[in-house]
Amino acid sequence: xxxxxxxxxxxxxxxxxxxxxxxxxxxxxxxxxxxxxxxxxxxxxxxxxxxxxxxxxxxxxxxxxxxxxxxxxxxxxxxxxxxxxxxxxxxxxxxxxxxxxxxxxxxxxxxxxxxxxxxxxxxxxxxxxxxxxxxxxxxxxxxxxxxxxxxxxxxxxxxxxxxxxxxxxxxxxxxxxxxxxxxxxxxxxxxxxxxxxxxxxxxxxxxxxxxxxxxxxxxxxxxxxxxxxxxxxxxxxxxxxxxxxxxxxxxxxxxxxxxxxxxxxxxxxxxxxxxxxxxxxx
Amino acid sequence: xxxxxxxxxxxxxxxxxxxxxxxxxxxxxxxxxxxxxxxxxxxxxxxxxxxxxxxxxxxxxxxxxxxxxxxxxxxxxxxxxxxxxxxxxxxxxxxxxxxxxxxxxxxxxxxxxxxxx
Ligand SMILES: [Fe+2]
Numbered sequence: 001x002x003x004x005x006x007x008x009x010x011x012x013x014x015x016x017x018x019x020x021x022x023x024x025x026x027x028x029x030x031x032x033x034x035x036x037x038x039x040x041x042x043x044x045x046x047x048x049x050x051x052x053x054x055x056x057x058x059x060x061x062x063x064x065x066x067x068x069x070x071x072x073x074x075x076x077x078x079x080x081x082x083x084x085x086x087x088x089x090x091x092x093x094x095x096x097x098x099x100x101x102x103x104x105x106x107x108x109x110x111x112x113x114x115x116x117x118x119x120x121x122x123x124x125x126x127x128x129x130x131x132x133x134x135x136x137x138x139x140x141x142x143x144x145x146x147x148x149x150x151x152x153x154x155x156x157x158x159x160x161x162x163x164x165x166x167x168x169x170x171x172x173x174x175x176x177x178x179x180x181x182x183x184x185x186x187x188x189x190x191x192x193x194x195x196x197x198x199x200x201x202x203x204x205x206x207x208x209x210x211x212x213x214x215x216x217x218x219x220x221x222x223x224x225x226x227x228x229x230x231x232x233x234x235x236x237x238x239x240x241x242x243x244x245x246x247x248x249x250x251x252x253x254x255x256x257x258x259x260x261x262x263x264x265x266x267x268x269x270x271x272x273x274x275x276x277x278x279x280x281x282x
Numbered sequence: 283x284x285x286x287x288x289x290x291x292x293x294x295x296x297x298x299x300x301x302x303x304x305x306x307x308x309x310x311x312x313x314x315x316x317x318x319x320x321x322x323x324x325x326x327x328x329x330x331x332x333x334x335x336x337x338x339x340x341x342x343x344x345x346x347x348x349x350x351x352x353x354x355x356x357x358x359x360x361x362x363x364x365x366x367x368x369x370x371x372x373x374x375x376x377x378x379x380x381x382x383x384x385x386x387x388x389x390x391x392x393x394x395x396x397x398x399x
Contacts, residue, residue, distance in 0.1 A: 018355060023389070056342035061293050062286060080297050085349040120297060148342060150376060189341025191362045192382035230341075230376040257392060259385040 003169045004044035005177035006245045007037060007269035008208075008238045009132075011053070012183060013123040014261035016130060017086045021260045030265050033254035034131035037267050041132060046177035048096055048139040049132075050103070050165060051125050052241060054147035054182045054234040058122035066114035067153035068161050070107065071142040072100040078121025086123055088130050093121065096139040099174060103141060106168035111161050128181045145240060147182065147233040155217045158236035162243025169244070180241030182234030183263040185227065192229070194259035200227050201255065201264040204235060209250040209268065211242050231263070245270035285338050285374050287316040288326065292343040295350060302350070331358060332365020338374030 019027060041049070058080045060066060074097045079088050100115075107113045119142055121129075129136065143165065145158055169176040184204055185197035207215040216239050224232040242250070248270040257264045291312070294301045305312045313323055325333040331348050348358040362379075372378040
């Protein structure tokens with residue numbers, strides 16, 4: 001069944017962990033936009049949600065770092081973070097091992113993805129789910145792009161991973177939604193936490209909404225590091241989501257810099273063809 | 283230089299409750315499992331967040347190590363700044379400091395921009 005929903009969002013731990021320290025109006029607008037995104041995604045009646053994340057050493061470390069990985073389990077635990085720090089209760093989130101396996105087999109036709117039968121969520125997945133599927137009732141297929149421990153896969157490979165996921169999703173009978181989650185420019189967990197290059201973010205999102213492959217892939221990591229910080233490497237997740245959208249153009253539903261959250265909080269989605277969204281299952 | 287070993291220990295502490303328990307019960311034994319310099323052992327045991335930051339520990343590991351020690355967010359940021367003053371610039375990795383006006387000044391600037399919009 002063709003992909004039913006494709007979007008991208010921020011996952012900064014401050015969004016939940018330091019919520020009350022942001023400007024109240026901005027925070028409320030963000031949370032409203034997040035819930036609306038969840039409503040729109042669930043209105044497409046997905047059987048599962050693929051989350052392309054950029055995890056932060058919850059599962060993968062420099063002893064054996066996969067460029068790309070997909071979870072293959074019937075459940076996942078998360079968040080690993082201290083509950084007082086993240087203010088999201090640790091829980092078990094449903095997965096779908098058989099579905100994961102079918103997706104992985106197709107992805108492997110073009111991208112040598114690692115698979116993981118154990119996977120703990122960190123804020124990279126837990127913050128988005130907290131707003132998008134607060135009842136944790138939708139099976140999740142976690143996917144990961146290494147954005148933390150260089151050397152990192154080139155942007156063109158992140159694109160290829162997104163395309164491979166799309167082919168895989170289209171090949172299964174289930175209705176699948178997909179989101180990428182990451183920050184745009186940010187200098188997270190450093191003394192510069194809060195620094196945001198909002199102009200850079202806006203230009204990135206212009207390219208993303210236009211689904212301009214060439215422009216999205218033209219950034220170098222040196223340029224990203226200089227202009228968008230080490231956090232900027234996470235644009236790989238947005239780029240993979242754009243690739244999965246299969247040429248569809250996107251809409252930015254929210255984009256506001258929130259220094260205490262350390263990012264331009266961003267929510268966007270792609271306008272998939274309506275026939276695709278409305279095809280009844282079975 | 284064994285930044286890798288320092289980070290590996292913090293990685294295990296962050297994700298594994300049993301390692302956390304062992305670290306609480308018998309810290310020196312846990313530290314002994316890793317190939318660390320005296321400087322690194324000192325920084326971890328104290329904990330000296332500023333020195334760990336300067337040694338190059340990835341912020342995504344370090345912020346949770348700080349949270350484990352009940353170091354509040356603003357204090358965490360301040361300890362890194364103190365580390366830069368005391369020990370000089372970050373020696374390794376991609377989590378170097380680049381200079382920033384600070385959240386309060388930044389918030390004030392954004393607020394002024396919103397009001398003139
Ligand atoms: Fe992140």
